[in-house]
Amino acid sequence: MAKRGKKYQDSVKLVDRQKQYSPKKAVELIKETAKAKFDETVEAHIKLGVDSRHADQQVRGAIVLPHGTGKEVKVLVFAKGEKAEEAKNAGADYVGEAELADKIQNENWFDFDVVVATPDMMGVVGKLGRVLGPKGLMPNPKSGTVTFDLGNAVKEIKAGKVEYRLDKSNIIHVPIGKVSFGEQEIHENYKALMDAIVKARPAAAKGQYLRSVTLTSTMGPGVKVSTSKLEADE
Incomplete structure (x- = not known):
């Protein structure tokens, strides 16, 4: 694996890889650790406790994010x-x-x-x-x-409508804004996405549905997000 630059190494030090952060703190850290010279995209990576090989466990849909993605879409x-x-x-x-x-x-x-x-x-x-x-x-x-x-x-x-769907490893990857967005805007986009995914839980899904959620910026380190409140809301 290629050696990461000093900016990335500095950013990694700010994030405890073992810890799960509240969504608001995670967004704060994403903004703090984004050091690239361009306006990085903020992405959510959501691993679900389903098996995408089965038709009755598919999770797919679309949602208009309250604040869009910050990207000009063709x-x-x-x-x-x-x-x-x-x-x-x-x-x-x-x-x-x-x-x-x-x-x-x-x-x-x-x-x-x-x-x-x-x-x-x-x-x-x-x-x-x-x-x-x-x-x-x-x-x-x-x-x-x-x-x-x-x-x-x-x-x-x-x-700012985004589509969410499982990849082969049962993970959903969705852009939820840009680093230049305000923390509140990113947080509201994140919440809208997570609410939609929780609602889309297939009846055939057994056990823990939200396995892990990680927020990243394009060049920054991943920040794990706690899903305990979301699970309780189901």
Whole structure:
């Protein structure tokens, strides 16, 4: 493993790796330990006591964070006719049909962060499963990205809607803001995300649901967050 720089070493000293901090203290530490010259992203990494290999233990959804993510999100929409106009009027960055699918497939073009499609365009989008799937970009009804209500979908994404889903190791990774945000803003985004994930607990999940929660900034050390109150709220 590459040797970390002095700034990172200094930051690590401020965090007790064995300790679980309250969410507010964790956010404080994240801001204190973020030393990069750019505005680092604050991320939440949530390990759940479920098995993502089973369909009845999947945890997936989307939520509009109260204060957004601080990131300019580029939205690509597959739609035609009036729906294409609706998407453009709502602020979509790219709107089209098969020509956009061809561009993605033939030119390896990925200048977008979220893909939205109307249900009648899924025949076109379905062919992109192999390229969009591994990048987590495939539209999905559960996350509200397959819909005829394009105006609302695009506006929510632009306002800071984030998708949460399990990876293969049963961990959810979600950006919850930037280091430049106020502590209260990051904390409120974190709380909104955690409330959504607790509510999304599958009936088939047994035992402890929230196994661990870690907050990090892009270049900073991980800070473990206590989940005892969240568990009690379930």
